[in-house]
Amino acid sequence: MAAIRVAPTRATRALNLLRAVQFTHPPTCPCHSNPGHHNHNNVTGAKQAKRALATPIDTSRQKEYAFQMAASNISTVAQLDAMKACVEGLDREGIAYEVYQKVRVEPKDTSIKEAIAFSKQHMPDAFLAVGGGSVIDTAKLMNLYTCCPENDFLDFVNAPLGKGLPISKPLLPLIAVPTTAGTGSETTGTAIFDLVSKRAKTGIAHRNLKPTRQSSSIHTSAGANRVVGICDPLNTRSMPSAVHSSSGLDVLCHSLESWTAIPYYERTPRPTNPILRPAYQGANPISDIFSLQSLRSTVKYLPRAVADPDDHEAQSQMLLAATLAGVGFGNAGVHLCHGLSYGISGQNPGYRHKGYVVDTPIIPHGVSVAVTAPAVFKFTGASNPERHLAAAECFGVDVSNVKKESAGEVLSEALAAFLVKLGDQPRGIKALGFGKEHVEGLVEATIPQARVLMLAPSLETEDVEVEREQLRGLLMEAMEY
Numbered sequence: 086m087a088a089i090r091v092a093p094t095r096a097t098r099a100l101n102l103l104r105a106v107q108f109t110h111p112p113t114c115p116c117h118s119n120p121g122h123h124n125h126n127n128v129t130g131a132k133q134a135k136r137a138l139a140t141p142i143d144t145s146r147q148k149e150y151a152f153q154m155a156a157s158n159i160s161t162v163a164q165l166d167a168m169k170a171c172v173e174g175l176d177r178e179g180i181a182y183e184v185y186q187k188v189r190v191e192p193k194d195t196s197i198k199e200a201i202a203f204s205k206q207h208m209p210d211a212f213l214a215v216g217g218g219s220v221i222d223t224a225k226l227m228n229l230y231t232c233c234p235e236n237d238f239l240d241f242v243n244a245p246l247g248k249g250l251p252i253s254k255p256l257l258p259l260i261a262v263p264t265t266a267g268t269g270s271e272t273t274g275t276a277i278f279d280l281v282s283k284r285a286k287t288g289i290a291h292r293n294l295k296p297t298r299q300s301s302s303i304h305t306s307a308g309a310n311r312v313v314g315i316c317d318p319l320n321t322r323s324m325p326s327a328v329h330s331s332s333g334l335d336v337l338c339h340s341l342e343s344w345t346a347i348p349y350y351e352r353t354p355r356p357t358n359p360i361l362r363p364a365y366q367g368a369n370p371i372s373d374i375f376s377l378q379s380l381r382s383t384v385k386y387l388p389r390a391v392a393d394p395d396d397h398e399a400q401s402q403m404l405l406a407a408t409l410a411g412v413g414f415g416n417a418g419v420h421l422c423h424g425l426s427y428g429i430s431g432q433n434p435g436y437r438h439k440g441y442v443v444d445t446p447i448i449p450h451g452v453s454v455a456v457t458a459p460a461v462f463k464f465t466g467a468s469n470p471e472r473h474l475a476a477a478e479c480f481g482v483d484v485s486n487v488k489k490e491s492a493g494e495v496l497s498e499a500l501a502a503f504l505v506k507l508g509d510q511p512r513g514i515k516a517l518g519f520g521k522e523h524v525e526g527l528v529e530a531t532i533p534q535a536r537v538l539m540l541a542p543s544l545e546t547e548d549v550e551v552e553r554e555q556l557r558g559l560l561m562e563a564m565e566y
């Protein structure tokens with residue numbers, strides 16, 4: 086990863102000018118084109134009174150009525166040789182940089198804080214993240230806290246573990262060059278880390294955390310020329326088979342969870358202002374296209390990419406699937422596999438996944454999400470049998486004579502068969518070292534994952550005792566498949 090100092094260029098000035106023109110012209114859509122629109126402090130008393138009549142006072146119980154898409158533009162740059170090529174390019178252009186190499190695989194808050202301290206020491210003008218999700222997420226948070234030095238670390242961390250404050254400031258440009266085909270972090274406004282004191286993973290999620298080529302404002306999600314992720318399949322070729330497999334399983338769960346998440350118009354509470362709409366909004370017709378396509382591709386290409394290091398077609402398709410899934414879940418969200426995974430990785434009893442070269446025990450993120458997937462989709466099947474059957478069809482199941490009541494079970498069986506055939510996967514959380522005695526701890530680590538649980542179909546989120554009981558049942562079911 087490199088932190089870069091860049092002089093303002095003519096192109097930057099032109100883009101700023103373009104943005105200025107865009108926002109000073111009368112907006113076509115008052116909610117999304119004009120940054121001043123939501124500054125309701127400016128409205129006159131008469132207008133305010135009129136608006137108060139039209140707007141219900143208590144919005145907390147109202148269901149959502151709209152969704153918005155935010156996506157990064159991805160440029161495929163041929164022949165990029167990841168870090169070496171980046172360093173060569175920076176040297177050739179005479180751009181000063183510092184390389185930070187101490188990113189932790191599956192970051193912890195402690196490793197993130199060290200990285201932030203490094204960044205603050207150098208005060209870069211831009212960030213270039215070369216690596217998998219661990220690197221890209223660390224770079225996002227270096228960027229955030231370098232731009233917001235007055236904030237405490239927990240200020241932006243997802244509530245209720247942190248304060249969940251929105252990021253209202255423009256951040257520095259961040260260009261992401263993924264070297265795994267998994268997280269889609271180059272497209273999302275999410276950064277994940279292990280909050281050691283809570284024994285669970287959590288993160289920060291806000292649109293303004295998305296990689297961007299230029300300083301963004303809170304309204305630039307539709308801005309022009311935001312080239313931010315460089316996805317070149319050559320950069321994933323060197324992945325060991327185990328990393329292909331676990332990062333690919335992350336794609337599988339991103340697509341399945343976003344496809345089956347509750348629809349955006351069932352999500353509560355409706356925000357009082359579109360600025361406050363969460364990045365994870367629920368299934369919506371645009372995310373659906375990305376999610377289903379990435380699911381189809383993953384089922385087709387992941388087994389090939391894992392089995393044959395020379396299958397470059399499969400590797401390329403997996404990188405594309407990862408990015409497509411990133412756009413899908415980055416707007417729709419994920420739910421139970423991810424919600425459960427944060428406790429599973431945070432409370433690892435000592436499991437070391439084969440093929441990962443690290444000093445400490447590790448349950449790679451993709452493994453931690455896929456391990457509960459057969460139990461999760463059996464549980465969620467009744468919420469939307471049609472979607473679960475459509476997903477089962479992607480695994481090659483003939484669903485023409487399957488009853489709707491069996492949709493969850495059919496998808497669960499298809500998933501389990503897929504995981505077994507892929508190989509080297511723990512067949513349930515028991516194989517990771519968890520037993521009945523760990524279930525309570527895992528439930529307590531899952532309950533605060535409100536950001537994803539609010540999108541979980543079939544899960545009771547109004548009554549926490551019922552929710553706990555459901556999660557206990559799910560974890561027991563996930564012991565073995």
Ligand SMILES: NC(=O)c1ccc[n+]([C@@H]2O[C@H](COP(=O)([O-])OP(=O)(O)OC[C@H]3O[C@@H](n4cnc5c(N)ncnc54)[C@H](O)[C@@H]3O)[C@@H](O)[C@H]2O)c1
Nearest residue numbers: 191217218219264265267268270273275277323324332450
């Ligand atoms: N921000 C998001 O939207 C998002 C989404 C999902 C997951 N995540 C997070 O991302 C992290 C996982 O990221 P990941 O799955 O991309 O893996 P990773 O970045 O943790 O890398 C896994 C391992 O593969 C190695 N590696 C990476 N690319 C390689 C290559 N081309 N050749 C050889 N080795 C390579 C790394 O050095 C590391 O040892 C987790 O912390 C997870 O929680 C973030």
Ligand SMILES: [Zn+2]
Nearest residue numbers: 268335339450
């Ligand atoms: Zn994931």
